[in-house]
Amino acid sequence: MTENADILCIGSVLWDVIGRCDTPMRQGSDMPGRITRLPGGVALNIAMALKRFGLAPALLSAVGRDTEGDELIAACQARGLGTDLIYRSDDLPTDQYMAVEASNGLIAAIADAHSLEAAGDKILRPLGDTPYTGAVALDGNLTVDLLARVARSPLLAQADLRVAPASPGKALRLAPFLETGRGTLYVNLEEAGLLCQTHFDSSDAAARALLAxxxxxxxxxxxxxxxxxxxxxxxxxxxxxxVAVTRVTGAGDTFMAAHIAAERRGLTDDAALSDALAAAALYVSGETKI
Structure with missing residues (x-):
């Protein structure tokens, strides 16, 4: 299953539809800008970044057997990503994400990952019955029940498990990984606060609280x-x-991928964090190609 892959990326694989404006915006603004459609989703964004950092990722997700799905699979393959393990559904449409960004950051976004949620444990079938001991990047777009099963699964007990919530609205889905003490959690300050049911003023305080x-x-x-x-x-x-911020969607995924890649190269905590922050800065500044 994984002989040609360095890491399994499990979660959302979809189309990103992003509207960008070069000036500040507020709620209700109607501004000129550019609208693009690119391959996206947390798992796919991480996989694309991992590929740029020299790893060979394979995707475990759900993609519709529709025109949008065929185009998405082709786009993934063109980027050198493993797609053979993706569950192709005959009756579920390909998921998508829509966001509006401006010079003052993300204005609004909607993630439609209902097909991934509906597919459920079908996306994990390629794992089979043999414990997996490699690296896994997992996102919180899976259902609460499925994430809880992954957190407790003996099949992934020995894996290098890296977990991200996908969005603040899905942060609480990672609670099983606190309960089981498994994996490395990648969260922002807001998501950490939601998981700990409090508010933090610094990443240091948040990280220590998550350990507690x-x-x-x-x-x-x-x-x-x-x-x-x-x-x-x-x-x-x-x-x-x-840096000057020109885009934000995918920045956290780039950071996570860069950090994983740095640690896979054997870098220390300090050096790996420095590498990941530099990679994320290049991404949000627009200097990194997607």
């Missing part, structure tokens, strides 16, 4: 403010490079 609530390891970001990695080896906090 049972997380094996936590990586907490806060936009242009300091980010923190906390685990059994200690706590490391760094400030991201200052």
């Amino acid at each position: 609530r049972g997380a094996a390891r936590a990586v907490v970001t806060d936009g242009g403010n300091p980010a923190t990695v906390a685990g059994a080896q200690g706590v490391v906090t760094q400030t991201p490079p200052a």
Whole structure:
């Protein structure tokens, strides 16, 4: 199943429809800009970034057997990503994500990942019955029940499990990973607060609180403010490079992929965090190609 893959990316694979405006916007604004459609979804964004960082990812997800799905699979293959393990549904449409961005950040977004949720455990069938010991990047677009099963599954007990919630609205879906003490959690400050049912003023405080609530390891970001990695080896906090922001959708996924790739190369906590923050800064500045 995975002989040609360095890491399995499990979660959303969909089309990103992004409207971007070069000036500030507020609720109700009607502004000129550009609208693009690109392959996206948390798992796919992470996989594309991992590929750029020299790894060979394989995707586990659900994609409709429709025109949009065929185009999406072709786009993934053109980017060198493994698609043979993707569940193709005859009766579920290909998922999509729509966002509006401006110079002052993300204005609004809607994620339609209902087909992935409806597919359920069908996307995990390629794992079979043999425990997997490699690396896994998992996103929170799976159902609550399925995420809980993954957190407790003996098939992934020995995997290098990296988990992201996909959005603040889905942060609480990661609670099973606190309860089981499995995996490295990648969250922003808001998501950390939701998981801990409180408010944090810094990534350092948030990361330490996640450990106290049972997380094996936590990586907490806060936009242009300091980010923190906390685990059994200690706590490391760094400030991201200052850059002009030209895009935000996919920045967290780029950060996560860069951090995974850096640690797979054997870098220390400090060096890996520095690499990941630099990669995310290049991405939001528009200097990294998608």
